[in-house]
Amino acid sequence: MSVSSPSDPESSPCSVLGPRSVDAEPPEEKICAVCGDRATGYHFHVMTCEGCKGFFRRSINKGVRFTCPFSQSCPITKAKRRQCQACRLQKCLDVGMRKDMIMPEEVVRRRRALRRQRRLALAAPGGLSAEQQELIALLIAAHQQTFDSSFSQFSDYRPAVRLYIPSPQSPPEPGGPERLDEDVLPDVFSMLPHFADLSTFMIQQVINFAKEIPAFRSLPIDDQISLLKGATLEICQIQFNTVFNAETNAWECGQHCYTIQDGALAGFQQIYLEPLLKFHISLKKLGLHEAEYVLLQAMLLFSPDHASITQHDSIDQFQEKVALTLKSYIDHRHPMPEGRFLYAKLLLLLTELQTLKVENTRQILHIQDLSSMTPLLSEIIS
Known part of the structure; x- marks a missing residue:
């Protein structure tokens, strides 16, 4: 069976078997049948250049009727092909370009999109582009350098004092969220100083995380402060969700272990604590990877919605880049049915988190013993 045929202008023995010999004649340059420019191949049944190919497709798809201002016999050359669209289109038809071979614009766009996806899939393992992989690597490195998952560096704190006695009248349901009996909450919030120090420690880590991101460091200092606040x-x-144990409903922070009851000892009310626990249970059940946790953190950090932001466009563009990277990571690293609606679920949880933040701030500001607050915590919630 022959590999090529004399009628196939795209193939030759030289191109199939290897480089041509020194004595072989150079291949004849292909010429556009419409304007005489260098052709790139057969388009709509005729050997043409890219310019005439695009012109023919646009003219037919738009259904434009051109009119020649002269005698309808304008010369169509590489230099003069733009001077008369009517004669150029007629020349396309005269040399045999076929209208029926033109695909609708929507089909062309879909094919181009598929080609881009294939290129990305070939260029980057797992369907992530090189830029997206670089972003994930940067954020993971920033997280690992600044987040102390063992809480070994959490040493300068006021001790945890638990004076709360659980009510025997309303034990929690097995497997369900713990309920708090507000009738037995203490008058003195014994865990408040400790939680203030823990929150300050966490805030410092978030600030250090943000400073490891070049896009954050490049912002004006006022924008940096607004984003962090x-x-x-x-x-x-x-x-905190990365150290949450969904089986025990506890946050295991190295040698420290906290439950929702400890939040009550810090002065937080049931209207905040129960949704908070539900949020952590729901987020933990999604089984997120480290990459997804750090991308969520970056999405939250680069929020362009604050009124005092000056670099709104650059912050918005970076957040969009992070969101698209998160979506691509989920699509390629969570096979079905695990990954079904995972991105949508995360967006819903982020909306819940925004509501929790508002209630958290409200309750902190209403806790009477504000002397327990640290300057950094007071600055963040102000």
Whole structure:
């Protein structure tokens, strides 16, 4: 069976078997049948250049009727092909270009999109582009350098004092969220100083995380402060979820272990604590990877919605880049049915987290013993 045929202008023995010999004649240059420019191949049944191919497709798809201002016999050459669209289109038809071979614009766009996806899939393992992989690597490195998952560096704190006695009248349901009996909450919030120090420790880690991101460092200092004040408490909750144990409903922070009851001892009310626990249970059940946790943190940090932001467009563009990277990562690293609606579920949880932040701030500001607050915590919630 012959590999090529004399009628196939795209193939030759030289191109199939290897480089041509020194004595072989150079291949004849292909000429556009419409304007005489260098042709790139057969388009709509005729050997043409890219310019005439695009012109023919656009003219037919748009259904434009051109009129020649002269005698309808204008010369169509590489230099003069733009001077008369009517004669150029007629020349396309005269040399045999076929209208029926033109695909609708929507089909062309879909094919181009598929080609881009294939190129990305070939260029980057797992369907992630090189830029997206670089972003994930940067954020993971920033997280690992600044987040102390063992809480070994959490040493300068006021001790945890638990004076709360659980009510025997309303034991929690097995497997369900713990309920708090507000009738037995203490008058003295014994865990408040300790939680203030823990929150300050977490806030410092979030600030250090942000400073490791070049896009954040490049912003004006006022924008940096606005972003941190707007997102730090939410990012702390995302980081706390990495140490949350869904079986015991406890946050295991190295040698420290906290439950929702400890939040009551810090002065927080049931209207905040029960949704908070539900949020952590729901987020943990999604089984997120480290990459997804850090991308969520970056999405929260780069929020362009604050009124005092000056670099709105650049912040918005970076957040969009992070969101698209998160979506691509989920699509390629969570096979069905695990990954079904995972991105949508995360967006819903981020909306819940925003509501929790508002209630958290409200309750902190209403806790009477504000002397327990640290300057950094007071600055973040102000």
